[in-house]
Amino acid sequence: MILYDFPGAPNPRRVLIFAAEKGIDLQRVTVDLGKREQRSDAMLAKNPSGKIPVLELDDGRCIGESVAICRYLEHLVPEPNLFGAPGFEAAEVEMHHRHIELELFSQVGTAWVNGPIVASMGLIEPIEAARARAHDLVLAYYRRLDKALATRPYMAGKRFTIADITALCCIDFAAKLVNLKPAAELTSLWQWHARVSERPSVVAYPA
């Protein structure tokens, strides 16, 4: 299987870490986001949303969206599961995962889209008020995560799941490229970060 990828992009990194946890090898093909290759006719045929990652199966069928790709990989190699056991645990993992995606990652995205790097590419007119609001919401969310992680070792409970992968890729991207790093005093959040960062799958695919 081929993974259309771009070094440093947070969403392909989610899939790479997930696949490494499963022991699944993916052939990586770079799509140059700087050249907008993700919106070429060839890539739009694979994913009409014009985004990466995209997983191309051996028969040519394609799947877009990191979480849809990860769910497919979980189907191929069900255990150890990273979406939770079917039933209540899977629902709980999905809830925590969605909180991170919808309340943290989406705000990091807003801060990124309206920030100086994207502005310098000339792709969009930045809205400073939107960037500033997103910035504050991200920092508030880090404080919420720190409180939650004082009561449980991983994002969705007692064990490592896809919610940890998404949170890690989001936080690392925000720290590196959006100038949004968790404050040093958020020790539970930083302890979680260290715990997750030493996993072989994460060591293999650093930010």
Place this chain on the structure above:
Amino acid sequence: MILYDFPGAPNPRRVLIFAAEKGIDLQRVTVDLGKREQRSDAMLAKNPSGKIPVLELDDGRCIGESVAICRYLEHLVPEPNLFGAPGFEAAEVEMHHRHIELELFSQVGTAWVNGPIVASMGLIEPIEAARARAHDLVLAYYRRLDKALATRPYMAGKRFTIADITALCCIDFAAKLVNLKPAAELTSLWQWHARVSERPSVVAYPA
């Protein structure tokens, strides 16, 4: 099971329609969003994100997030499935569903949050440029959906899935409360809307 709900809110409607498709009865308890009851201590104990819907199981455990709740209901009554058969179909449904959530629903949310109704509640300082950009992105997405629906009868392919429920609840909310209605000439989108709206589950839970 209890569903914490608010009449007219689009996300609880997703769960109600989903449950009706499955023939699952839910006891509805209204959480008054106008009075911010979703952020009361009692409700925050059920869902720390302070949002509805929340599903409370008979043993008192709670699940937040519409999609996590729906996935739990799918686990209780697997067929007819609305998330796709495990494997490629489930990944494809999830991809289409996420496109609708992340590229359409999120923009409707931005237009709503920065629009006049929320401003009149005094909860947030509206950002007009953010509202205007979201407005344009929603209308562009409606055109994309119209093109896609000229080639397939439902959002994710040949049959009705959770992607249709989410799209319907989003579009109806946007039309009613955000002044964002698909243009009349988007006939494939409107034909899909009519097709979905005549289902008994949707007739039972109108916008």
